[in-house]
Amino acid sequence: MSVCPIDYRYGFPEMKRLFTEQAKLDHILEVEAALAVAQAEEGRFPKKDAQRIAEAARSGRIKLQRVKELEAATRHDIMAVVKAFAEQCGESGRFVHLGATSNDITDTAMALQFKEALGLLRSDLAGMRDALLARAVEHKDTVMLGRTHGQWALPITFGLKLAVFVSEFQRHVERLDQAGPRVCVGKMSGAVGTGAGYGGKAIGIQERVMTKLGLGIPDATNQVIQRDRHAEFVFLMANIAASVEKLATEIRLLQRSEVGEVQEPFDEKKQVGSSTMAQKRNPVTCENSCGLARIVRAYVTPALENVPLWHERDLTNSSAERMMIPHACILTDYILRNMTTVVKGMKVNAGAMLANLKSTRGLIMSESVMIALVGKGMDRQDAHELLRTASARAVAESRDLHDILSEDPKVIKLMPRKELAAALDYARYTGDSAETVERLARKLRPAA
Secondary structure, eight states: OOOOOHHHHHHHHHHGGGGGGHHHHHHHHHHHHHHHHHHHHSSSSSSSHHHHHHHHHHHOSSHHHHHHHHHHOOOOOOHHHHHHHTTTSSSGGGGGTTTTTTHHHHHHHHHHHHHHHHHHHHHHHHHHHHHHHHHHHHHOEEEEEETTTEEEEEEHHHHHHHHHHHHHHHHHHHHHHHHHHHHEEEEOOOOGGGGGGGOOOOOHHHHHHHHHHHOOOOOOOSSSOOHHHHHHHHHHHHHHHHHHHHHHHHHHHHHHHOOOSOOOOOOOOTTSSOOOOTTTOHHHHHHHHHHHHHHHHHHHHHHTSSSSSSSTOOOHHHHHHHHHHHHHHHHHHHHEEEEEEHHHHHEOOOHHHHHHHTHHHHHGGGGHHHHHHHHTTOOOOHHHHHHHHHHHHHHHHOOOOOHHHTTTTTHHHHSSHHHHHHOOOOOOOTTTHHHHHHHHHHHTTTTO
């Protein structure tokens, strides 16, 4: 019986496969095989024994069910693997796990999982970035209301709004690339980190193993890889999830019935918005992504709590990591891919954007008029006060700002009506919005 929604509702197969019991066992066997070969190369035991161990690791003869049977008896997960492994290696089984401590194997196996997960997440991030960039270029000149504090502010283009997200997700790509070498690091330094069990050859063995596995080599460890690395990995996903929620929230706000400027994809032939209100078209994918992003961010606390382990190690991190690492990876991948689909398919209602601009009755152009008046010789503070009082009067009388200003002798004296109309033109006051989008496109797509 499934209990966790990840088992039956959330997540994509590619990321889920990385964290199955079988995948974990396969990684552990890969690490044990690399360790055996490295020790043989360092002269710890005959190479023919290492070859038998490596062949057994690849053979498929070491079964998960057998490992579980042994774990039930030993109550130790790695010892269960070692016993099941040794059973399949004949006389060479006596060299399996020689000199190693459990975390030499589990931490290195986890680093392999991190490496694979980061590869999928990088692809996800690049996909999100590119989808946003395509829509930003498409709408670089689409004028809409800019809002601050939830209130009308100034005109903006939808392309510029999306370009801000493009830049943000590009930073996540860069953070991921920078974090990889710090996060994907294994160890072979034995119990408490001295490497004594490797017969004075721990440093060479560790270098050989990590080189074979394509992982980083730590400068110094105790019995475990230090959990600041794992905390950075979880925080990276939490930071990504925060940006996903930011994007999803923006779309939700723009999809409100009173705004109607953007809508997430909706299958009009089949999709149901409400079990009773047949007219509903709810932003359910965006809302789902917001909720799951909060779960991802919640894992930051246990990840940080895992950093201060006792002395050379304790086991308080283990149970938390079994939960938070797979869940954070699976959910981050899930919301990134879902929201990329939303970005690609979202409907942009330029007509609603224009209608909402017009509904401001010119109020959002007060800065434009103020700057134009200063250009005609008026003091900046006087111009600001003039626009403040004119705007308040326009609101109180439900009139256009243009009409209020046209009646002000100070304005008419300095600005002909044609110039006043130009200063109140939404489309002429988007500044460098389009150029910002184009510059970003040239930076990220230099060959385009």
